[in-house]
Amino acid sequence: MIQEFIRPEGVQEAMELIAEDRQAAFFAGGTCINHARCPQEVSRAISLEALGLDHITCTDTTVSIGATVTLQQLIDSPLIPRSLQQAAAGLYSRNVRNMATIGGNIAAGWKHALLTPVLAALEAQLLTGNGESIPILAYEGSSKLLITSVVLKTDQRYCSSSIYRRSSGSAPKVQVAVSCRTDMTDPLVIISGLHATVRSLKEFGPVFTAARSSSEPVPLILDALGTLDPIDEDIHCSRDFLRYTSARLIAEGIRSCAGGAR
Secondary structure, three states, X not given: OOOEEEOOOOHHHHHHHHHHOOOEEEEOOOOOOOOOOOOOOOOEEXXXXXXXXXXXXXXXXXXXXEOOOEHHHHHHOOOOOHHHHHHHOOOOOHHHHXXXXXXXXXXXXXXXXXXXXXXXXXXXXXXXXXXXXXEXXXXXXXXXXOEEEEEEEOOOOEEEEEEEOOOOOOOOOEEEEEEEOOOOOOOEEEEEOOOOOOEEOHHHHXXXXXXXXXXXXXXXXXXXXXXXXXXXXXXXXXXXXXXXXXHHHHHHHHHHHHOOOO
């Protein structure tokens, strides 16, 4: 339960406050901290409201998204790639999208985080409060390292994202993001839901090429998925079902990238 709410005036002050208390957490929209599934016991909330991290800016080479930009702002901005907008729209409630932030979605570190797979497929870099720039998959969820912005390159890759969920209000069971350069090289396949963390399937380069030219790509992808670590399962979905669903979503992503999806 939150017992203290603090509003620092700068990034350095926020970093100092978070280091003082192991039950402290950064607070942006509050949709993760106040969620019933939040694994962290938070007694001290450090607000990011006054830090000026709620803007989307661009240069000739990059788009910079402040950590407190909401998911609805992502959907509404013409500067944001369509694939990222579609992922943000996966949070079905507009009221929640008006509160939930890109930084909070990443920092929560949940296996079903909506934005992380697409951002990884777009090769996003995170700028942190201590001035570092790190790849998104190198960030440890629930970290006390403050994310200040997410940076995307403007020479966009083709990118497609797909989700399987049991209902519009349930957490995704599987989410897949597939991307490649515009000449169909350097493919990336990012998947969440099968394991405790979001995974980059680095061995999928040859599979991407073979599946793109195949009329039946799903069996090829299923064979490749069979080499992964054991897949998590629950009462709703067996391992075989999750593996097959993942293969279908990856095949759809490859087909979309071949068609020039962004």
